[in-house]
Amino acid sequence: FRKDENGHCQADEAPVSSDDTASSPGNPDSPIVAPSHLHRLTNVEYTHTVNDLLGVHSSLVRDFPAEAIAHGFNHISASQLISPLRVAYYADAATELAERTLAPIGVATYSLDEWVSDEDGIWLQPASGLGESWWATKSEGFTLELANLSPGTYRLETDTVWLVYWEQEFPNATAPVVSARLDSTDLDAFEITSTSFASPTHLSWEFQASTDLHEIEVAGDWFAQAADAPDDAVVFSAFSLTGPLEDPESGVSESRSAVLLCEPEPGDSFTPCASNILEDFTTRAWRRPPDDASLAGLLELVSASEEAGSSFESAISTAMEAVLLSPRFLYRVEEVEPGSVRALDPYEIASRLSYLVWKSMPDETLFECAQTGGFQEDSTPECAISTQLERLLSDPRAASVVEDFGGGWLQLDALGGLAKDGYSYPEFDTSLIDSMQTETLLFLEEVLLGDANLGELWDANYTWIDEDLADLYAMPSPTTAGFSRVDVDPEIRGGLLRQASLLSLTAHATRTSPSRRGSWVLSEALCENIGEPAEDFSDSVFEADGANTREVLEAHASDPACSGCHTRMDPLGFALENYDPIGRWRDDLGGVHIDAAATTFDGIDLAGPKDLVDYITTDERMPTCMVERLFTFSNERPPTAEDSAAMTALNALAITEDFTLPRLFQEMVGLPSFLYRQDPEVAP
16 A cells, blocks of 8 residues: 555555566576575574584674664565674674684683673763773663683672762762672672772672573662762672683583694694685585685685794684685675576575574584485485475574564564653563563464464464563463463453554553554554555644543544545554553553444454454455565565465465464475576676
8 A cells, every 4th residue: 555645545556467487588497586685694693603603602793783674574685784894893703703612621711891781771881080990880780691601610700899979978878789690590699888999899709600601690779879870889890700610621612622623733734634624614604615716715824824833723713714704604695697597506505494494504414415415305305395494493493483583573672672651651671571572482483383373373362471471461470480371361362463562562652552553453464554654743632631542543534634544554453442552451541441442444343352353364465464474584585576476376375274384484495486596687
């Protein structure tokens, strides 16, 4: 839908049909597919790839520029840009990753200045006038990320000072307390009594660490004592981490031994051993064996380092940096043949599969399939693309596709920056936001990776709740800690649309928005684009004393310039009026009974949210909308005219009652759009 010159919503012309099963001009054996784009690893894909390649848990990408959102997702190839700033971050990351991978196990001390999270408004900066060795925070806590540790006991230490002016201006103030929490385990708390930099209060925590990524939350009441004070109550010296404190059994970490397959004998040339190491490492990093020229170039770097007197490890580290800075690592490179349509080779298919489901590099099984003949069922049944996709979807790493698809389509990350009126909704805090996101992701994981049909996205009779959500939903608390799968009252809860995450995202800070919620249903559940509101519309109409949301919107919709869109979306939003701006059920507002009844633009009477869910699940646009969303996600581009025949066939399948989302993924990876690429002619 689009707006005409009078602001009315009008249907767009139907796209021109094109049969994508027809042959490509000049090559009768190749199907017609849309032009292909070079795909850069997203920040999430970079993180997962580094972890799987090096065994290094890295939080370096938090400094990378944010990804552009296009067509609802952040991995659309044509919209990916690369800036000098991103390249600089890639260079820094390559150096640090190579050094950390090759670092031997041993007792060491690390400065954690750069490992402090700055998400959710939490920040550290050098304390004013105290130099860079002392840090102050405006928040009630911050998080230290501890990555790539060898198993063992570690000691985290810092010095703290309670600033003198607090004692002078607030003589009755009690000394601040600083506590720490490792993952889900509480560590010791300390009272900060020192007011002198000459004798600061020393904090020290010992804990057991594994190779997993750990988070230590440091919290305190230093800022809560006087919110209007000009400065902070407590300053910290740089944190240091020492360990493992036990005598290590081996001086070689798993990540180091996975790269250093050999070491030259004293006096021997670096080249033979380096060649074995770099051929193996580059094959995994670039997701295919390197060509002779590329390998020779890397060995020249090793030789130059050797001639300069560098150690073997330093020479390999330099070559690793080059590998990690290569476009063949940073991009999913597919060979280009201008003016042709060609079938992808086995290594390219392996990468498309692994990055579709795991958002990471192929594993050993996919590499073996690529090396031994590819993914054709007739030659290697165990490597058939359908078999491998089923294997990938059943792996725990498939949670990545849920987070990437669900988080992108539903924009769950936006919850973290959502503001609600603190007076009316004091419970809307970081903990509840995390619970909202987790509920939706757990639900999506069950539907996307299970045997549920498409309608269950909207009308499921269950959800996942923890104690926070149980309070919000007025349901019994789970009997175990964390999240539990529970049955729900189908008149009130069930499916995506009635979860607090979406209901919060589609409401304002102080009130609901039937227009916004109805527009979301049309655009995201039914793929009907309403467009932007009229330029001269002002939210101030809702600010008047006694203003009733429904009455204001009904009056607004009576305007001929606005009715075309509002008569389509507002009734759908009215059906959700029983949910407040954070998704809590309510029967009345200010003592006035809420009227959630409405009639859709096509004459369907809705009595409330359950009728709206039934309306969505019986509309044939719903399954075809999901096909479009998953096609865009799977192919990293929206469908084009070249895909019309495939889309028609997929839509026909999706409309059947028992069509599941895993089956839809299976259909996607069998399409020419997934198995072929087209490269336009290069202009002379």
